[in-house]
Amino acid sequence: MDKSEPFEIFLVVTPGLEQPLAEEARALGFDAPVVSPGGVTMQGHWTDIWRANLWLRGATRVLVRIGAFRAFHLAQLDKRARKFPWADTLRADVPLRVEVTCRKSKIYHAKAAAQRIERALSEVLGATIDPKADLVVKVRIEDDLCAISLDTSGESLHKRGHKPAVGKAPMRETMAAMFLCQCGFDGHETVYDPMCGSGTFVLEAAEIATGLAAGRSRGFAFQHLASFDAEAWDRMRNTASTRTPDARFFGSDRNDGAIANSIRNSEAAGVGAITRFHRAAISDIAPPEGPPGLVIVNPPYGARIGNKKVLFGLYGAFGQVLKDRFQGWRVGVITSDGGLARATALPFLPPGPPVAHGGLKVKLYQTAPLP
Ligand SMILES: C[S@@+](CC[C@H](N)C(=O)[O-])C[C@H]1O[C@@H](n2cnc3c(N)ncnc32)[C@H](O)[C@@H]1O
Numbered sequence: 001m002d003k004s005e006p007f008e009i010f011l012v013v014t015p016g017l018e019q020p021l022a023e024e025a026r027a028l029g030f031d032a033p034v035v036s037p038g039g040v041t042m043q044g045h046w047t048d049i050w051r052a053n054l055w056l057r058g059a060t061r062v063l064v065r066i067g068a069f070r071a072f073h074l075a076q077l078d079k080r081a082r083k084f085p086w087a088d089t090l091r092a093d094v095p096l097r098v099e100v101t102c103r104k105s106k107i108y109h110a111k112a113a114a115q116r117i118e119r120a121l122s123e124v125l126g127a128t129i130d131p132k133a134d135l136v137v138k139v140r141i142e143d144d145l146c147a148i149s150l151d152t153s154g155e156s157l158h159k160r161g162h163k164p165a166v167g168k169a170p171m172r173e174t175m176a177a178m179f180l181c182q183c184g185f186d187g188h189e190t191v192y193d194p195m196c197g198s199g200t201f202v203l204e205a206a207e208i209a210t211g212l213a214a215g216r217s218r219g220f221a222f223q224h225l226a227s228f229d230a231e232a233w234d235r236m237r238n239t240a241s242t243r244t245p246d247a248r249f250f251g252s253d254r255n256d257g258a259i260a261n262s263i264r265n266s267e268a269a270g271v272g273a274i275t276r277f278h279r280a281a282i283s284d285i286a287p288p289e290g291p292p293g294l295v296i297v298n299p300p301y302g303a304r305i306g307n308k309k310v311l312f313g314l315y316g317a318f319g320q321v322l323k324d325r326f327q328g329w330r331v332g333v334i335t336s337d338g339g340l341a342r343a344t345a346l347p348f349l350p351p352g353p354p355v356a357h358g359g360l361k362v363k364l365y366q367t368a369p370l371p
Helices: 018-027 046-055 074-083 110-125 173-182 200-210 230-238 256-268 308-325 338-343
Strands: 007-012 031-036 039-044 061-070 096-103 135-142 145-151 191-193 249-253 275-279 294-297 330-335 355-357 360-366
Touching: 007 046, 018 031, 018 039, 018 173, 039 046, 046 061, 046 230, 061 074, 074 110, 096 110, 110 135, 173 200, 173 294, 173 330, 173 360, 191 200, 200 249, 200 256, 200 275, 200 294, 249 256, 256 275, 308 330, 308 338, 330 338, 338 360
Parallel strands: 096 135, 191 249, 191 294, 249 275, 294 330
Antiparallel strands: 007 039, 007 061, 031 039, 061 145, 135 145, 330 360, 355 360
């Protein structure tokens, strides 16, 4: 057990999905996650930071605060940055870049502040500053307090590392996972996405049901920090145990390419055996075998496709098919347009909060089991 002071950890999330991420963090046993705009704050040690990167499906990245000091002017920032214990966390041989934001502070020139910190890092730690470096030191100067954080994730966590084939307008894996949670999916029911595109919902659902760690196929920035312990990390990764799910996961799409992509992705993710994909237009879909579960879908929406009339027809047909053939199933629809959601004529509960997606705001519209 690590007896040192815990760090403040900030889980960045797509705005609008803070609540389900906090619930996910709580369910994974992290210490008292608290929602704040754009993320979730919690306390923990390095092993918690590794575990958060490996397991959380909703977080976009995991930041750790490694210290803070007051600085009222650039000369003071320069001096205090030189005294900062960088070597406790950073390695001289790993290139870095520095990002600074300033708010309500005497130091307001972010670029000048970044330059002071970069100079301290290169002269005191001996690190190379590279604007293309994967490792990012994030400095937030607010009310003259200079808080220093590290991005421990590297590439955004929606990149799971096992999705070779991506089509048009894919949903981010992190968002898909949070929408599944908001629909009450706990891994034990059938999930069907009848406009599956590259298969994101189906894959996330199948992985959750199998107990696969979200980040099992990728690397993380924390592996390049001084605090990294490769043996302990291997132990953490290898103790994950999977289960054989009691449900199956289905996708269909009218587009052949989408089906080929989904099959390829499901195999790469190691869930090929519990997923099924087939080509079908929405008017031809039928409930998969087994007890009713969850239909979840993000159909095309206006801003991307242009032709509104066709879209109203598509949403109307989708709603009708579900009401006719999917009794007992719950439905989750993610769309940017309340009018299109209404065009399904499905009995939606009040929609979820707006969530940023590809320059638009989308909402989750969900139903109780259909009568
Ligand atoms: C926004 S994309 C879904 C993206 C998907 N969630 C992903 O993460 O890759 C919408 C999908 O709906 C499919 N689609 C559009 N009209 C359809 C129809 N009438 N029947 C079946 N699929 C349709 C498209 O081929 C496209 O793959």
